[in-house]
Structure formats: structure tokens, C-alpha cells
Amino acid sequence: MLLLPSHSLGKQEASLRRLCMMSFLVVSLGLREAQGHEIFGSTAMDFLKGLPEVGRALKNTLQAALAPIFQPRGATAQSRAGTAGDGSHTYCYGELGCIAMSRDFYHPIHRPINLAPGKREDVRVTFTIKSKEDPVGVAVPWNDVRKAKESSFKPSRKTKVIIHGFMNGRDMPFMEDMSKAFLSNYDVNIIWIDWTDGSLVLYNRAVANSLLVSLEITHFLKWLRDNMGLNPADIHLIGHSLGSHIAGYVGEKIPGLGRITGLDPAEPFFQHLPSTVRLDPSDANFVDVIHTDSDSIFNIGQGFGLRQPVGHVDFYPNDGKRQPGCEAPLAVPFRRMSRKTSLKNVWNAVENMIGCNHKRAVELFTDSIKSQCPYMAFHCDSYEDYMSGKCLSCGVDGTGCALMGLHADTWRGAGTGKELVQLFTSAGTAPNFCRYHYQIVVELGDLPGTERDRLGKLYTTFIDGDGRKMTFDLTSKHPKQFTSRSHHSFFVENEENFGDVREVEVKWAMERRGSQSTQTSLSLQKLAIRNVDTYPLKESVSRQGRSESTFFFCEKYGAPVMIADQETVTLKASSSCFGSG
Structure with a gap:
């Protein structure tokens, strides 16, 4: 924009x-x-x-x-060291050092324009240091970093650095929401990076300013390291949009930096460019990325985020695009107008919808700080395979799954040299973004009659010890073919987590096809449900494949039960079901 x-x-x-x-x-x-x-x-x-x-x-x-x-390309730089013969440019800023824009920063299609960064006094980066004992914080201006000594900063604590992106700034609530979530749950240092005056400009100028902002942040963090004992390994940079790439530039300049979290890194001028231009796994000991707006940029109001993986682990909730609750921006004004909504409210609604998918990464990460829901994600070839239940394993070495958000650094592949691992998950709308995921396995017995198959639909309702119910339509998309002695796996999700599941109600609905046989019953041998969010992370799985997160249901003594068309049967959870059939 x-x-x-x-x-x-x-x-x-x-x-x-x-x-x-x-x-x-x-x-x-x-x-x-x-x-x-x-x-x-x-x-x-x-x-x-x-x-x-x-x-x-x-x-x-x-x-x-x-x-x-x-404007002249070099007019806004405080000092320009020179232009190399290959067309690269260098811009220097005294104590901050220099920005070297090599030919990597140019591409005729993906990055045709490179402006000079602005002046320090125009961008005016401000660092606000917060903590549990001082949630309001102390503002440290770019030209007086010594003011940090008046803050509550403690080198013994982990330090979370929050960096906003394009069109964001001091009036955007996400920085406040994220810092409150951290300070309510952890004893950490929070450092806000406010570069509002450099971000609310022409996009290609904001891109240029992001390089200067990275120098300001690098200078400040090194000052904290040299003067207040900050350990680079304890630094966690969290950047949204352009802020993700700013974090990457900082990581290049601070050896041993602990972690960078990229929240939907900006796509324009960065996608398909060399790693020196954008966030990449070499920028920190651990780099995790959440993609939520990777649709085509030609879908107006969408597609602001990168699609390509750029971290050690890259998460794609809902395939990394078209998040639940986000509307197509162009549809909003006309729908609101048809309802005779005021012009002011129409434009406010459109403003909220612009970037809805893009900012969802921030909302998901913030929720992961305070939520008990694990945000489990799995490695898969595609989101379609994930939703089909084909990728519900962490693999032999455990690197095929991870927790999206704050706890992504518990991934078993961290520190092993693995990178660009793509993980898929699903998420809902506020306030229950996170989803608990389950695998339901149905085992059939011998079907009665001469016809050895049935076409129909299955519905299940699980009931826990507190009487809570969760109902799933296992064949919601279309009727399914069931044959004698077959096994069927279904992947479902729910807003709530179920603990001690006691029983399950199973309903069978036969699909009518022309001349119908009188044999319409289904023979159910047993049924199992397991919580795939907790199951793969536990090592208490026995040789038979059970864990405490798996529940088995069957008729008494494991005998098959016949379910007539349009009828419901109730099965009890029982260890005797295990190994039957």
C-alpha cells in the first residue's frame, strides 16, 4: 500500500x-x-x-x-559512503555503522525500487523498557540510550523485543496486548521498538527505513550488552511484517542471538530474494515463523505475507491464508452500505478488514503466551493432507511436529541444524483461536447379508466424566463407503479439550441408492479416539500403541454391535476393547 x-x-x-x-x-x-x-x-x-x-x-x-x-536517492541519508561499480550502495550513520545495499537488494520484478533510508531524527526510533515491576515502562530515545539505566531492566531475565511493521506504530494495540500477556505470565524484560514515523510512509520508503531501524536496534542491544550485562542468547526478537525482516537484519549483526519469531513476514520486495535481504535461519540460534496471509497479493487487501519458508520451522495455520473471521475487504463497504450503515462506520470496517489475515499471526502468537491449548502443528506435504489426517505423527526423531507460538523453541529439531521445516495446523476465530485435534479410528466387523459394503454417514458424540459432550460428523463432506472388517480414520477438531472420556454415542445413517437392500445395519467392532496434540509429545507409548490420551470403546467383552439405519448405540470406554478384533 x-x-x-x-x-x-x-x-x-x-x-x-x-x-x-x-x-x-x-x-x-x-x-x-x-x-x-x-x-x-x-x-x-x-x-x-x-x-x-x-x-x-x-x-x-x-x-x-x-x-x-x-527526491534524490541519497538526499535522506545522513552520510553516504559511496556507490560501488556494481551498482550497490552504502549509507553510513556515524556510531550506528553502515548499511550496505548490495546487488542482492535489486530484482527487476520482486524488488525494482530501492530508496535511501531516512535520517535518524526523522525516523526517531524509541525503545520502551517494561517489566512486571514497571509495566508502564521507561521510554529511551534513539539519541540518549543511556536513559536505559533509569529503567527496570535486569540482565538476569530473558528479554523480549517487540518490533511492529508497516502502517503500524505507537497507536496500534497489539504491542500492548503482547507485552501484557508476557508480563502476566512470565518474569521478562520487554522492549518495545517504536518506529512509527518511519513506517507510516510510502511502502518502499518504509522498506528502506527498516534497514536504519535495524541499525538503531542493534546499537541499543549492543549497548545493553556492554553496559548492563545483556546476554545475546537471552534475546528473543518478535517482529511483525516488516518487523520480521528488521529482526533478521539485527540477528546478522549480533552473534549468538537467541531467537527470532517472524509473524507473517512482509512479502512485497522480499519474497524470492536472497537470504541477505530477508529473514532467514542463519539470523539467530532459532528462527520460527507464523504465516497467515500468504494468499496472492492480487487479492486486494490480502497477500501481504511471505509464502516461502524462511525459518528453522515455519507454521501455516489454515494453510497460511484466509483466516476464519476475516472478510474480503472489497466486499465490506458495499455490504455495509446496503444495510444503510453510516459512511464513517463503513470506512472503519474496511480499515479493520485490511490486513485482517496479516495481523492474525500476531493474535495467534499472543494467545499462545497465555493459552493452555498447545497449538500443535505437523509436518505435511500439504494442508489438504493435514486436514485428511495423513500427517498425525511426529516422526521417528520427533521433529515432525512442534508447538506453534511462544513454545515453538521446544521443537526437537532445535539446535540440530534442521531448517525450513513446514508445519500445518488449524485455528479458529477469537477468542478461541486454538483448536484441540483428535483422531478417531473406527473398526468394523462382518457386515450382515450378501452385500458386503454400505454407503452412509457416521456421527459420534463423546461424553466425559463431567457430562460434557463433543459431537463430530465424521463424514461431513460426503457419504463414505464402509466394507466388512475395514478400518477408517477421521481427523476432527474441537474448541475444548476432553480429558476422561467415558462413553461415546454412535449414529449410523444409510445412504439410499435406487433399489435398496434390506440389509442396512453396520457392524461396529470398536472405536478409539486419541488427542493428537498430546499423544505425539509423550514418550509413554507402549509397544501396542496406546497412551493415556487414547480411549477405546466397544460392546461388553469386545463383541461387535449392530447399528441399524438411523439409530444410535452407546459404547463404554473399556480396556477390554484393546487388542480385540
């Missing part, structure tokens, strides 16, 4: 600038959809006549946004 540069931003001005490009896209690309539809009880053209204020704001914003393109 194209946004104009800024030095001092109020919330209304910042909001307008975030909406600038979105407004242009909605008006230009959405006119065809609006034609012929009633909006506020009038036609689309009448609606457009009511947009003089938005039109003027759009004109002024675009005019200001385009102006920086024509």
Missing part, C-alpha cells in the same frame, strides 16, 4: 493514511460491483456524490505520497 511520509502523526491522520490506498482501490475497482445496486436507498452514482471529503483527502494523500519518489 502507498502511504505518505510523516513526522508527527495523530490517530486520525494515521488512520487516513492507512486508508488512502484502500480507498482508491475500493472506488476504482468496486464501481462495477456497485453499479445497479441500491446504496443508502439511492444509486451508486448518488453515493459517489456524497464522497467529496473522502475524494479531497484521497487526492491530497496521493499527491503527497508520490512526491518522495522524485
